[in-house]
Amino acid sequence: MSEHKVISFETMRVACRSCTLATLCLPVGLAPEDVERLDGIVKRSRPLHRGDHLFRSGERFRSLYVVKTGSVKTYSPAEEGGEQVLGFHLPGEVIGLDAIEKEVHACSAKVLETSAICEVPFSRFEELSNSIPSLQHQMYRLLSKEISQDTEMLLLLGKKGAEERLATFLLSMSRRLRKRGLSATDFYLSMSRHEIGNYLGLAVETVSRLFTRFQDEGLLKVNRKHVQLTDLEALEELVCGTPSDHHQQHIT
Amino acid sequence: MSEHKVISFETMRVACRSCTLATLCLPVGLAPEDVERLDGIVKRSRPLHRGDHLFRSGERFRSLYVVKTGSVKTYSPAEEGGEQVLGFHLPGEVIGLDAIEKEVHACSAKVLETSAICEVPFSRFEELSNSIPSLQHQMYRLLSKEISQDTEMLLLLGKKGAEERLATFLLSMSRRLRKRGLSATDFYLSMSRHEIGNYLGLAVETVSRLFTRFQDEGLLKVNRKHVQLTDLEALEELVCGTPSDHHQQHIT
């Protein structure tokens, strides 16, 4: 994991108002004094390390978590040691939204690399959002966004072929990294091929073969976890469905 | 469509407080005067008919819709006339939650049979939820529930085979109908085989074959849109993943 920088402890102590992720995870148009209030309920812990859990399936839901640096995967432990990867979470993204209703976590969240995570106790947050309309509004938007993202993913898994799935995944990473001010074309994947395959509903071997094929076709360069997207345009094309009329699953 | 009863106009005028769906779509523990307030912003229209749209992809988002009777499908119009079915919505279910963030509908909603639908203007609802903490709480729960349902669906499409998909679909219908006080084992499907297949990521032919197979195996009786589940137990087993160790997609 030497490709990932160590998180300085100082970084952890930065308040919401000065966090570089403020525009991502903070309500837009929130008054400064309200930011203070929100800041007051956020817990900041020491950096977590690869393999640490934010929570596990079955645990009582208490807090939402916001990734500050690093990355987290959520997964649903299936029968017999097998697991189902539900998502990968990058800085600025919120984890735990699916557990609000039942007040129990249906999935587990595991840190993929050394990461800084903010914890937001939900009951406190809910009280706060009661007295701050724009915070409530932002929360509605956040939840709604999660729904529409899941919907897109659903579409991907339901009808798209293996190529489109991997291309979509790579472009999603690219887009999300760019939004966070990082390189959109040159990055390290913090998850294994196995986890990618599991997430996309593909066998590890298929993921591996696709990486090789994409490289052969000049779409990207890949070396282990290091990926460089050299032809975003072509990847987009693969996704958008003009792949020279590829085996487009029935659909109708 | 003679199998579906016509909605009397009277039914439409019933206020939230006396609606049989109150326990489904109303906040639990909402004070009577608050129910009145909510009731005040809900619009009730004449019954809609098969093919009518609640909204179309691209339209500005203004309201959430609650199915009172009948059923609705949401779908995303894909390239070239093809569409992607995103979900089927039964009485008590809310439609439009995915559009809150962008304030634009990314999908269309079409009525599958004569249906009564309540319209809830979102901006008014949001104001109201600002002053009624338990309404806000219920809304958080509702949005969260949608997320966890999408997550389950995602799992289904990512890793499950055709049998499991159809079995899951049928059990989902069964469970939802039971919750609404209708028969869990004897019902009419308001959507076509084609729409079921599209929704589950399967070809029409596969859906048809599976219905036949399930019938042959004594799991259900099917005649056109009329379905009778005669062995819920066995269907559950198909879903849960103890199908005598069937071709369980890699997963790991």
Place this chain on the structure above:
DNA sequence: GGCCTTACTTGATCGAGGTCAATCGAAGCT
């Protein structure tokens, strides 16, 4: 009633991608 359109069913064939198996290479350990 008879025609027509649309939905559903059933059979035959094909291919994307999963499974099995072997090899390779990198990171971690003593």
Place this chain on the structure above:
DNA sequence: AGCTTCGATTGACCTCGATCAAGTAAGGCC
């Protein structure tokens, strides 16, 4: 360094479900 382990890659083969192609039955309309 040398050993071990786990992840990634590559090849051979096979299965599930898509696609193609009829054929059948039901509702709609004159």
